[in-house]
Amino acid sequence: SQQGEEDPQALSIQEGENATMNCSYKTSINNLQWYRQNSGRGLVHLILIRSNEREKHSGRLRVTLDTSKKSSSLLITASRAADTASYFCATHPRGGGKLIFGQGTELSVKP
Amino acid sequence: NAGVMQNPRHLVRRRGQEARLRCSPMKGHSHVYWYRQLPEEGLKFMVYLQKENIIDESGMPKERFSAEFPKEGPSILRIQQVVRGDSAAYFCASSPPDTVSREQYFGPGTRLTVT
Numbered sequence: 001s002q003q004g005e006e007d008p009q010a011l012s013i014q015e016g017e018n019a020t021m022n023c024s025y026k027t028s029i030n031n032l033q034w035y036r037q038n039s040g041r042g043l044v045h046l047i048l049i050r051s052n053e054r055e056k057h058s059g060r061l062r063v064t065l066d067t068s069k070k071s072s073s074l075l076i077t078a079s080r081a082a083d084t085a086s087y088f089c090a091t092h093p094r095g096g097g098k099l100i101f102g103q104g105t106e107l108s109v110k111p
Numbered sequence: 112n113a114g115v116m117q118n119p120r121h122l123v124r125r126r127g128q129e130a131r132l133r134c135s136p137m138k139g140h141s142h143v144y145w146y147r148q149l150p151e152e153g154l155k156f157m158v159y160l161q162k163e164n165i166i167d168e169s170g171m172p173k174e175r176f177s178a179e180f181p182k183e184g185p186s187i188l189r190i191q192q193v194v195r196g197d198s199a200a201y202f203c204a205s206s207p208p209d210t211v212s213r214e215q216y217f218g219p220g221t222r223l224t225v226t
Contacts, residue, residue: 042219101153
């Protein structure tokens, strides 16, 4: 069963604003990953944060992980119209090779 | 280094026909995963394979679906006697053989339409 849940389901912001997406999960994990999917396309890996890490940065992306609350957030700073896409969190559970995806947050950045 | 390759990109089948989806992992990757994405939903895990072995097929429907990853050649996801509910995007991903980092690299997907 799916365990990742993203919040919000949809987010609409203006270019230049920050976008924050949240993800909750249920079981112990090795790591948590964020992916982006443009409409009708494949997934692009954005960032991976391990279970013993609390925060990670990559360019305009900042990811936090709170294993006590079983939650993660993805922050995109200074958003651009090209950031418009669906964003998915995916957990890699302990002992398993598969990724478990949430339902995604649909981000719309208006120019 | 070419990415994960999937073909065909689009596949149309009539109800009752067979669908064969192919996935070539990235060079050096020995783990392959198949996921299905229904419209407006996230990806759902189907099966995890290594060369000549099925490691985890907990997400595979019990009937009509099968997967293989032979010693030579691409991984194949086979759907027999397709039904309308099989219409979806099927994504393949691959990962390197290390066990610590499980970053998965996704292919562009095969969009199956059953008419």
